[in-house]
Amino acid sequence: xxxxxxxxxxxxxxxxxxxxxxxxxxxxxxxxxxxxxxxxxxxxxxxxxxxxxxxxxxxxxxxxxxxxxxxxxxxxxxxxxxxxxxxxxxxxxxxxxxxxxxxxxxxxxxxxxxxxxxxxxxxxxxxxxxxxxxxxxxxxxxxxxxxxxxxxxxxxxxxxxxxxxxxxxxxxxxxxx
Numbered sequence: 001x002x003x004x005x006x007x008x009x010x011x012x013x014x015x016x017x018x019x020x021x022x023x024x025x026x027x028x029x030x031x032x033x034x035x036x037x038x039x040x041x042x043x044x045x046x047x048x049x050x051x052x053x054x055x056x057x058x059x060x061x062x063x064x065x066x067x068x069x070x071x072x073x074x075x076x077x078x079x080x081x082x083x084x085x086x087x088x089x090x091x092x093x094x095x096x097x098x099x100x101x102x103x104x105x106x107x108x109x110x111x112x113x114x115x116x117x118x119x120x121x122x123x124x125x126x127x128x129x130x131x132x133x134x135x136x137x138x139x140x141x142x143x144x145x146x147x148x149x150x151x152x153x154x155x156x157x158x159x160x161x162x163x164x165x166x167x168x169x170x171x172x173x174x175x176x177x
Contacts, residue, residue, distance in 0.1 A: 021083075025128040030085030032123050033132055036139070037076040037089035039116045043069045045091045046112040049098060050105040058102060061153055062109065065146050069116075072139055079132050103154065110150040110173040117143035118169025147171070 047066035054062050080087055094112075099105040117140060124136035144167050151161040156174040164171070 021129045023084075026083040026085070029083045029127055029129050029132050030080055032126050033076055033080045033083070033085065034087070034089045036120060036123055036136070037073065037080065037087070038092055039119050040069055040072045040076060040139075041089060041091035042094065043109075043112045043116050044073060046094060046109050049094075050102075050109045053099060053102045053105040055102070058106065058153055061149060062106075065109070065113075065149070068142060068146070072142065075135055075138075079135050082131055083129060106150060106154050107173050110147065110154065113143050113146045113150060114169050114171060114173075116169075117147065117167065121169055143169070 044066055047062050047069065050062040051059060051066065076089075077087060094108070096104075096108050096111070099108050120136050120139045120143065124133065124140065127133045127136055144163055147167070148161050148163060151174050152158075154174045160174060
C-alpha cells in the first residue's frame, strides 16, 4: 500500500505525466488553443441559426449540441489561461448565407461541426502540453458524436449515420431532408 501511495505522489508531482513545460511550449499551445477557440465560437454561432428555425425535437437537439459546444468554449478558455495565455479568438465568418429553413440550418451546423472536427484533428499533434492534448482528444470525440446525431436529424438511417473508423472531418452532410 505504501508503494501505491508513493507512486501516486510521484505521478501527481509530474503534473499528470506531462513533465516540465517551457514558456515557448506554452506560447505555442496558446496560439493553437486560440485557433481552436475561434472555431468553437463559430460552431456556437452556427447553432444560433438552427435555433431560430428549428422546432420540437430538432430544436431540443440544437439546444443540447450548442450547450455542449459552449462547454467546449469554456474549457478552451480555461486551457488558454492555464498555459498563461491571452484570449484572442473571434468567431470566424460563416461561409453560408443565413439558412432559409430547418434543413439548411441543420446542414450549416453539421458543416461547422465537421470543420471543427477536422481542425482539432489537425491541431492536436501540435499541442505540446498534457492538458491541452487531453482536451483536444475530448473535443474530437464530442464533435464526432455531434456529427452522428446531426446525420440522423438530416435523415440518415442508422447505418448511414455511423462514422468511419477514423472520421477525418470531411464527410459531407447526408442528402434527403
